[in-house]
Structures are given as structure tokens and as C-alpha cells.
Amino acid sequence: MAARAVPNIMKQGKLAPWLYLLPALLVMGFFIVYPMINTISLSFSNKDGTASAATTCVEGRTCWGIFENYRYALTAEIDSSSVGSFWSSFWRSSYGNTLKWIVLMVSGTVGLGLLFAVLADRVKYEALAKAIIFMPMAVSFVGAGIIWKFVYDFGTQQVQIGLLNAIITGLGFEPVAFLSVPQLNTIALIVVGVWIWTGFCMTILSAAIKSVPDEILEAARVDGATEMTVFWRIMVPIISPTIMVVITTMVINVLKLFDIVYVMTGGNFGTDVIANRMYTEMYVNFNVGRGTAVAVVLVLAIIPFIYFNIKRFLAQEEIR
């Protein structure tokens, strides 16, 4: 009689957990797993997905058989006839440009975000300052692209409607075609990306800075540490896990970046990035095989960063 009656609801078979998971699994399977598998299989097919990619090989040219679309995705933009041409074509290819984006935009957004977070921490009108810097994040990327397209506008008339060229010609210099001069144009696009994303980095880093214990900071100052020393030796090490998370998040964002390039140059004039190239192959050239191959390359490039991000996340969970 001592045995306590267990309510029926507590008695669950092996099936019950799966039933709870089922809706989520169905949705995930249908919208994530199935498209992923389909994309990978299409990347081994021809331009309309009706035959193997091997059938698209041209006699007398290098061909990777079933991996033909990957040969195209990886080598078509690169001129490997000599070291010099390899170098110059790489930096105009979507891969070279994406690399520029990663280096400049991630360092730009995280660096500026950190700077603004620290500075805003010390002023009375912190909320206002942060709100202003965060504001571009509220503008849609397409809208931001269009706004900046006007800022960079290169007019052939005396009157420059572009803000930057109006200033440049006002100072007596020749107008600059920011969006069509190679190399300069990619930098001009990255500036737009930094403008949009700095607020995001700043907000997260600012929260991290607020969580740095005041006692440590005060102790350091009492011991005679300068503000620079406090920042580099105390603040940065303490918030470094957050900085790493922000960096990896930004790298993933930049790898997927599409809107700014599509709206402002359409990937022309040597500004193409991987995500825009995927779009071009898919919806301008209507080559499903090549488009999906570029997509798979992009996914493979992102996976290490996602893995790193998840590992960080789990490590932080354990600390709590």
C-alpha cells in the first residue's frame, strides 16, 4: 500500500518525446533539411536540373566530371595563366571581394562599435548617442543601398546631386565615380555595410561593458592604472567572449551579404560577392546547377564559423 500512485500523465513511453518534437522536426525537415539536400543534389546537375553536370563538359577544356559546376564556381573568375594575373583576377573575383568585406567590415563594425560603446558609457546622453548610431539598423538594407547610391552619385553635369561629389567639386576637385572605379567601389560599398551594422555591434558590446564589475575597475584606478591600461588590460579581456561572438556573427552576416551589392552595383565593375554571384547564376543566367554549386560553396565557407559560434555559446552556457 505504500507505493505512491503515479499519475498517468507522468508515465511516458519512449514515443512521447518524439511526439513533442514532431511539429518542430516536420517544419525543420520541410523548410531546412529537404531544401538543403535538394540544393546539394542540384549542384551536381546541368543548368535546368535534368541531367548530370558531367554532360555540360566541353571537349578540349578542363572538366571535373560530376563536379563540373564546382570547377566553374571555384575557378571561372580566376585567371591562373600567370602568378600576376592570378593575383589581380583574384582580388576582382567574388571570393577576393568577400575576403575584403570580411576583413574590412568585421574590423570596422567591431572596432567602431567597441569605440562608441566605451565612449557612450562615459557621457550623460548615452541613450541618445546610442540610439542615433543604432538607427541605420532600422533602415532596410535595400533602402540604405538606395540612400548611399545617392550619396555616391556621380553626375556628369555641373550640378552634383551626390552629397560626396558635391563636396568634392565644391572644394574645386574633379568628381569621383565612386561606384564604377574598381577597388575604390568595393571600399565604398563596405562603408555602407559598416554604417548599417556598427550600431548592432555597439549595442551588444555596450551591454558587455556594463557587466564588467565596477570593483575591479575602481581597484585598478586606485592602483594608478591609466584609462588606456584599464581598457586594454581589464575591460577587453573580460568582454573578450562577447567580442568573439560578435566577430563570428558578423563574419556570417558578411559572408551572406547580398542586398547592398545587388542594389548599388549589381555586382558589376568588379564588386561581385559570393552571395550576389549565386543570385546572378540562378536568376539572371538561369543556371540552376551553377547557382546551387555557388550556394554550397558559400554554406561550406560559413559552417566553420557557425561551429565556432555554437561552441562558444555552449561554453558560456556551462559557465552559467
Added chain:
Amino acid sequence: MSKMLKLFTGLLLVSLVLAACGGTATETMPEETISDEMCMGAAPGDELSLLYQWSGQEEERLNQILQPLVDTCGIVLKPESTRDQALLDTRVQAGTPPDVAFWQVTQLVQYQDQLQAMDELGADRASYSDFFLDPMTINGRWLGLPIKADIKTIIWYSPATFDALGYSVPTTWDELDALVEQMVADGNVPWSMGLESGDATGWTGSDFIQDILLVQQGPDYVNGLIDGSIPYDDAGVAQAYETYGKWAKDPAYTVGGAQGTLSTAFLAAIYKPFSDPPEAMMVKQSGFAGGEVKTQFPDLVYGTDYDFFVVPGAQGLQGGVEPMMAFNDTPAVRALVTYLASPEGGAAWAAAGFDLSPNKNGEGNYTDPALIKKAEAFYNTQGFTPDIGDSIPGGFGSAEWTAIVDFLNDGDLATALAQAAAVQAEALK
């Protein structure tokens, strides 16, 4: 049934008499009647489903053209207007295609197994020049009825500005070249060019270069590029690029030089010869530019303030022809195909002013002054070439644009053309 037929024959007779009486009138309206035979056995009440991309005024014009089929044969039109090609694709894949679709030439290839042959539906081959039918013939079957065309080989200018500065419209390529040099000597910028067009940046350049090819090499050469018998890095193409580049890269010849050409939006380039004061003297752009000028400068009058001339010395024209394709073989479809390919159909199309009708019988039936001028070049051309980039599948179009943009951006011409030629070879292997 027979009663209905009698009624229709009666109506037909009455309208014939009316048309005969109206023959003396100055207005040359199309005869809005067709013979009963042309109904091809379609009975009153037969439905005909149509799918097209037109709307508004375009749709009204089409209705005007098709009215005789409704009046005489009693065919009930079931039109559907969409710009979404996915709708057509879905319908065809689901096995419920429209009876006829007015779409692009690429769909003739895509749906060649589902389409009906035009000659079997009663279309008269004699109404069309061979160079219109060749692109519509897939694997030996005539699948598309060339229905509507526009020409790109034209240059827009301001007659008022030309008069004021003492320039006259050139009639040969050498005269055009001399005119351009004269303008430069006078300190006027001859050309307004603009390549910027989002992810299609470069297409206005490819149009210009194709016209130069038509002048320097002729339509057979252009068709050779399209079928791959001539590689895109051929000396003739390089020559055309050099000719184009001489103008497009130099601020004396084009507004803003190379960077002006690259950065200016194609629409903005259309406006420049017509602004006050004009920034340039001429802009090479397709027929639609006239409408854009009218919208931007409502006060300007066609013929005095803006007008066009056909690229002088071009041996053939460049332009787009839209096909009509038939998915079903019904009496109503036969009636439509027979009618549109007939002298009456061609005349009605021209009279409606719905661009140009490739049907030879359209000649002489245009009323719009711009169309009359275009028609003169159109019906006397030695050849008609589609856009090279649009005609070669597999990304050649964007490869061609890239070549032009790289070339203007001080890239090496041989390298730029070699890359486009590689894409061309791959696409047409």
C-alpha cells in the same frame, strides 16, 4: 445553328457594304470584317484562352485587333494578363496551358514538345520574311507566329537643336562619323551614353556594339555570332569595340567620358539630349526612348523637339520579335492564327499602332508618325537580328556586359573578349 450563321452572314454583308461605302472616306480605318471562312469552323460561343504580359493601352490595342474574330466568328476571348512567367510554366506543367500565349522566343524552345505547328493551324508562311520565321522554327517545326516587333537600330536627336546648330541627319556611316567630329570641333558633346541598369548594367552598350557590327559586318556576321560559327573574340568584334570605345571612353565624345558612360543610368542618358541646355546631341536607344522623353518633358513635341533616325549604313536591323504560340488545336485557335497571319490581320495590327507587325501586310497601314518612319526601315530591311546576348543561353548575356564594362574600365580588350568567347563556346557547344 444555321440561323445563327445566316444572322452572321447578314451582319457581315451589312458591314461589308458599310466598309465599301466608307472606302472613300479619308480615314483609312481597318476593315473590321473578315470572311466567314477565316473562322475555320469556330462556332459562336467557342472559347479562346489567351495569356500575355500586356495591360492597359496595350491590352486595348490587342482587343481592337482581335475584335473581328469576336464579331464575325462569335469567339469568346478569355484573356489573362500577367508579367509572371511562373504562371505560364505552372500551367503548362500542370497540363492546363492556355490555348495561346504571347511570350518570348525562349519559350518556343522550352515548350517545343507541347506546341502546335503554325502551318498546321493554317498560318500563311508567305506573310513573313524568312528572317522572322527562322528564329521561330525549332527543330524544323514552325512554332511561333511573329506577332509584334520593335527596332533598336535607331538614334534619337533633337531636330530643333540640329537646326539651330546647322547639323543635318546623316545618311551614311561616314556622314555620321563626320557629324560626330564636327560636333566635337564645335565644342558640343555628340553622344549621351549610360550603361548603368542594376544587374543588367551594360545592355545599352551591347545594343550599340551590335549596331556597329551591323554597319561594319552585316546581319550574317551577327547571326554567325549567335549560332557560334564566329567566336566572340573575332577581329570584327574587336573592331566594333574599338569604334565604340573611341566614343564611349572620351569626355569629348560622350558625356563624362568612360566613368560617365559607366555610372549614368540608361534612363538618365535618354534625357540628356533633350534637357535645356542639351548636354549631348544624340542618344542611341530603342524605340521606347520616345515615350520616356515624352514622360520626362511633356512639353516637347515629337518631330520637332525629339525625333530619331535609323543608324545610317546599318545593313539590317536589330530588334525584338515577340511570338505567339499555340498549345491547343481548336477551331478558335485556328481562326486566330489564320486571321493574324492574313492580310487583314497584318493590316489591323498596323492600324492599331501596336508597335510593328512582322506581317508584310502591315506596311502602309500605320497612322502614328513615329511608327510610319520605323515601318519604312522595318519592311525594307535586308535582315533582322535578335539581341546577341539574349539569343545565346547560359549566361552569355551577362558575360557580354561584363566584357563591355571591363573594356570601358580600361581593361584589356583581348582578355575581355576572350572571356566572353569562352562563355559563348561553352553555351553553344
